[in-house]
Amino acid sequence: MQVQKLRATALPTLLGLAVALLIMMPSVAFADNEASTAETNTEVSEFHAAVQPEISNAILDASSSLVQQAKVSNLLDTALSLEGSPYSYGGTTPRGFDCSGFTRYCFDKALGMELPRTAAGQAALGESVSMDELQPGDLLFWGSGSGVYHVGIYVEDGTYIHAAGSGKGVRVQSMEYFHPTFAKRVC
Helix, strand or coil: CHHHHHHHHHHHHHHHHHHHHHHHCCCHHHHHCCCCCHHHHHHHHHHHHHHHHHHHHHHHHHHHHHHHHHHHHHHHHHHHHCCCCCECCCCEECCEECHHHHHHHHHHHHHCCCCCCCHHHHHCCCEEECHHHCCCCCEEEECCHHHCCEEEEEEECCEEEEECCCCCCEEEEECCCCCCCEEEECC
16 A cells, blocks of 8 residues: 555665765765875865755755655554444544544544544645545545535545445545545645
């Protein structure tokens, strides 16, 4: 699943950043080598001064991406751990969820983000995302305007998790089974 893929990419990315830092840091060998000249030291210093901002920006971008991946991973872990929970109209706890109670609970527990209580309220948040650009953690909605009547969380590969309804509970389903009307990215 996507959660495992996210974790599998985090360590190699951090190791790559560490290697880049080691390569770009001034070499102790240059400082200790009697053969190095002032000109060589100046060239090395100029090189490092030129690439340092680029490396700093790359590290910030990579760390920001890793933080986002960790947030999504935590959100999906929380949501998937609740698969099989019963459906309950108006429910907001693992003893019973309705669709918006489920998404609200997951975002609160995983991210400390408090979503509105209704699907229509949640649909007012975030930025619109096309179905071709869905990412794990995006919210999927059915209906439009004040008539939004259902919400779920996109997992991966055309699947989502939601509180499906009476007798069905929280489950992962294909978008082909029940295709959403629109999507929003809130984290």
